[in-house]
Amino acid sequence: MGLDEDMAGVLATFVTEAVELVEDMEQGLLLLESDPASVETIHAVFRAVHTLKGSSGMFGLDHLGGFAHVVESVLDRVRAGELDVTPELVSALLPCSDHLAAVVAGVQAGRLEATAAEVADGQVLLTHLEPFLAEVPGTGTAPVRSAGDNDPTVAAGDPVATDPVPVRWDVSVRFGPDCLRNGMDLLAFLHYLATLGSLAQVRLDTSVLPEVDEMDPESCYLGVDLVLETCADKDSIDAVFDFVREDSTIAIRAGRGQLDDLAERARAATATGHDLGDALVLSGALTARELAAARLDLGTSAPGADGESALGDLLVSRGLVLPEVVHGCLRRVGPAEPVVATAPVVGAHDGQSIRVDAVRLDKLIDLVGELVIAQASAGLRATAVGDVHLLEAHSEVMRLVEGVRESALSLRMVPIGTTFRRFERVVRDVGADLGKDVRLVLSGGDAEVDKALVDRIGDPLMHLVRNSLDHAFEDPAERGRTDKPSCGTLRLHAFHDSGNVVIEVIDDGRGLDRERLIAKAVERGLVEPDAVLTDQEAYGLIFEPGFSTAESVSNLSGRGVGMDVVRRNVAALRGTVEIESILGRGTTVRIRLPLTLAIIDGFLVGVGDSAFVLPLERVTECVELRTGASPRQCMELRGAVLPLIRLRDLFAIPGQAPGRQNVVVVEHAGQRAGLVVDVLLGEFQTVIKPLGLLFSHLQGISGSTILGNGDAALILDVGALVTRHAEQERSRQLGAA
Amino acid sequence: MTATGTGRTRRTVAAPPLLLALEGELDIQVAAERKSALMALVDSLPVPTADGPVPDLTLNLRQVTELDTAGLQLLLLGSREAARRGARLLLVDPSPAVTGALALVHLELDAAGALVTDAETSR
Structure with a gap:
């Protein structure tokens, strides 16, 4: 497959989204198993599959789209109340989500067409879905809803889903200038929209087409206003634009002709205790995403009637909903209000987070790591010079670097x-x-x-x-x-x-x-x-x-x-x-x-010419090793015996131990031990550089780091040291016994 | 002296061709080249004079295999620029790729082949 780079990039975005959609689908199905009547979950699953189908179509991934289409058809019947959620249905659908995940993984690996194995798998799964696809009620083994188990919440359902009459939607599309360059072709989107229903009117907006010299033939200057006549709900229309939403302005709103219907549905929803936003979503006038974005912008201010009308005003001013619909609802909302605790809005997190390339993030963390090291180096120089103002300035820099480090790390969290x-x-x-x-x-x-x-x-x-x-x-x-x-x-x-x-x-x-x-x-x-x-x-x-x-x-x-x-x-x-x-x-x-693999708060100690870093959280205290203490392998610390590990011996560091040595008491999983070192060099915040493959078998060392003066220091793995020492002691005692 | 389909008469003395045939894709991949070609065509229009009518430009689209948004945009740009100089850009013999794209956005060609713009059309 000769994918050029642009296409590969777009495809990567698609794969990321698709993986999430498949996950959503699986999550939803599992939720449905415990709560089969949840209308919201049914819709969430449907939306996930629907969006997946739509975007695969846009990328010409017919094998993916085709399979998703069948699954969608089954879910559509569930949504329309023709099919009940049964354990059998969930068991038939779950493998389908696995299959979709596998196919998406295939796409990620660059396979744009189905492999023979995938086709075979798909066929088997579709056969299992067949009973649920039965077009004529009663012909298949599909569990047809019986009158007895009419769950009122399902029956009330989503009014749009059960409504077979096509609705006219005003859709206004203004692509961002870079959309074409990113492989998003406006005509392809229209083409796809046309498959949802019929494009009753299309008007091209060429008003921003610039002068010849300024016109970049690869930028998009065309806008489209169209009227789409479709049975699909607003979410489905909205989902078509998932891949261009960030750069573009997309407005979808019910046409004037549909006003009465919508207002009526929205009113009905408010009467049953929904607040304005939810009522609008239920009526189909607004998508959950639009609502979430609007609520986010409003902030948490003013619950109750004031908040409702503020929300209404905002939605109208954004052209998302016609004022008539909102006013119809607001009149009813007043007294009969917040009886129902609003469920968390689906997709509410959309507006609050942005996706960042992991590589860029790693780069940032890396740089911050270097910054920490450079800053430590500057600190050493400043101390050496002894200039008070320099030291002051440096401590301020240190404080800021600390803050940058914290927030950079939290990005990875x-x-x-x-x-x-x-x-x-x-x-x-x-x-x-x-x-x-x-x-x-x-x-x-x-x-x-x-x-x-x-x-x-x-x-x-x-x-x-x-x-x-x-x-x-x-x-x-x-x-x-x-x-x-x-x-x-x-x-x-x-x-x-x-x-x-x-x-x-x-x-x-x-x-x-x-x-x-x-x-x-x-x-x-x-x-x-x-x-x-x-x-x-x-x-x-x-x-x-x-x-x-x-x-x-x-x-x-x-x-x-x-x-x-x-x-x-x-x-x-x-x-x-x-x-x-x-x-x-x-x-x-x-x-x-x-919590993190990248940076640790360390405690720097020196033995001879070597420096070692201990993870600070392992260090409980430091005591002096009394001069003239016997060369025993333990000492007494406040009435308890503390086994000693002499780093000089352990690492065979040449040279004579100084007269005064120090003991760093470390703790690991309830065991304590004292590490005997020459000097204590204090706290040291450091970036962990993993050891190369060559040293990966070394026990007791978890990494290395560069000190401010450019020297390397080993980071000790306290857990391994303590455990190993305990084992050696035991075998020694056993030997002695 | 040559006669065109519209029966209008043109001076051909030392005049550039006023005609361009596009081949292959008319999409974002080649948008930059096509833009220069199209603008060269527009620039070949003679300066309007008081006496004679400005001739039309002819863009033959029979060999166009693909038309995307970038391509469509160029056609609209060309039409606008031609119109600003009092001429029409006639799209003649459009291939199925072209007619398909135009139909999708409800753009129509008049009898001569000029784009009918800024008119809402209902199906």
């Missing part, structure tokens, strides 16, 4: 909730496969973490979730014999804890059997028969490679692979895993991760 929601599907599908009834409860999804972390924590979490489903949860029959509810609960919980984000996977299953784990480990020769293990150590056994207590191997887990991968992956992210478990009550797996 995304809520972990998106990752969590992926598991709804996993829990559902795997639970169904295993015949286990498991409910997924998500909490703390708004805890923010570095985007890079979010991307990389998905796999370990997936292992944990699958493992819980497979092993932790009892069969329904077994649960029935206990006092637990028959439906198991799996919780994913995230929260911030002093510079870390903690993710917990909590199940109320059978729990880990400590004795059995140890017996198994003894059998495998992993621990000595008479060894005394702490709970952490015993439970930690499940992370040993090849360790499994499962009697049977399922296709999901039980082969003993997976859990060791989890620990390795988490360790690679500078995180740790802990396990708590109560036999018979459940298990909590707790993953602790740093």
